[in-house]
Ligand SMILES: Nc1ncnc2c1ncn2[C@@H]1O[C@H](COP(=O)(O)OP(=O)(O)OP(=O)(O)O)[C@@H](O)[C@H]1O
């Protein structure tokens with residue numbers, strides 16, 4: 279304190295003045311930023327309304343039904359990401375395994391899934407599996423397709439995460455006499471998990487949007503409701519606008535949590 | 549070494565490495581090392597960078613599999629088996645060796661996701677199957693020994709380097725090993741933090757902990773060592789009491805090493 283006092287600059291109160299000015303300019307910046315968004319979105323909405331083609335009755339009557347499709351979208355995403363995490367963990371272990379068969383299986387899985395379009399994989403679950411005698415309920419089929427797809431991408435993320443744990447960590451655990459499995463489960467995996475959590479969050483947000491593809495299975499999620507109702511009532515634009523707004527809203531909400539989580543994890547090693 | 553040269557406080561042989569050789573590909577790093585360490589003895593290994601000190605230490609607990617040779621610690625003997633290094637039986641033998649030899653690293657390697665106390669009780673709980681209460685009591689005791697019992701609930705990220713290394717020492721002691729292996733435990737520390745770690749190590753040495761220490765701290769070696777081992781090019785060039793090796797070396801290579809050391 280005394281050191282700070284002795285360093286007081288010549289102009290009285292200048293430190294506070296600078297702080298206040300900086301705070302003001304920050305508030306002003308945010309206001310202008312928010313205003314820009316509001317104006318642009320307002321213009322877009324006005325243009326749509328002014329075109330006279332927007333069916334407000336449809337939005338009012340079908341809106342709630344479409345919006346409620348978000349619950350199924352969320353359910354699918356949460357289930358799929360959970361499946362993907364499990365597959366990715368197994369896949370990463372395979373990719374890191376010194377066993378050529380396990381490594382081969384895991385690598386083939388990753389290569390096949392990453393080398394083909396998600397939509398093809400969804401159709402595969404929908405059309406090909408029944409030919410093989412396996413018919414899944416559509417929601418489950420969608421979850422399986424999405425989970426398998428994301429699991430392959432996340433396999434690589436998990437593998438990198440496991441490899442990013444410093445070698446010394448496993449060595450310290452081994453030197454304490456811990457057997458391999460314990461070393462992995464208690465020391466390496468928890469640290470790898472912390473490393474990949476932000477990536478899992480990113481994938482979850484991406485999946486909110488990719489999950490729309492399962493509408494081709496007839497899963498009555500957000501996009502299916504919007505497009506089906508929209509087509510029937512000749513209000514496709516309105517339906518899609520509602521769906522787009524809900525997807526957008528969901529990604530904003532989850533991105534917010536994601537950023538907070540990431541910031542919290544970056545702050546302290548706890 | 550003849551018995552006449554042994555200090556009075558040391559006991560029976562507790563570590564015996566025989567004919568250790570190590571190749572990294574075709575780089576012949578250890579060229580036949582025989583080393584015996586007795587109970588309550590403090591052995592300090594010194595030598596030029598690249599002479600194989602770290603490799604030797606890591607071969608003693610098989611963090612590196614030796615190419616040839618065997619290690620015996622307190623009744624358990626494991627022969628190098630580089631062709632079957634990952635076999636279950638061999639791995640289990642190695643684990644028995646590791647239970648008898650605690651290791652301290654240059655980089656401490658505390659588990660960052662566990663509190664200080666959890667770092668200390670993890671292996672006793674899960675490897676030795678100890679009761680939690682018992683493990684906590686012992687951890688508390690050893691944290692007192694290193695002077696950090698008040699930090700038991702902190703996470704490693706909130707400790708200084710010196711404190712981390714002291715916790716790592718407590719963590720190793722909690723497994724009640726027969727010997728502690730130190731690989732340059734202070735070389736990653738800021739100069740002002742080195743003293744607190746060396747003090748703990750010196751106390752341990754004087755209270756009869758068996759230890760093998762790779763170090764560049766010559767002053768510390770002189771104070772705390774019962775024996776200094778000088779390594780050069782993968783062999784033990786000379787060994788003996790610290791006064792002899794550090795002040796009146798006979799081997800040309802040791803002389804050269806020490807001369808340079810004193811100059812820098
Ligand atoms: N994992 C490894 N793979 C290949 N070569 C290695 C490996 N570890 C060590 N070496 C080589 O073995 C030799 C001895 O290294 P070592 O780390 O044992 O020396 P050191 O005496 O501990 O040196 P320093 O005082 O610098 O720590 C060096 O030539 C090094 O390049």
Ligand SMILES: [Mg+2]
Nearest residue numbers: 601602603732
């Ligand atoms: Mg070294």
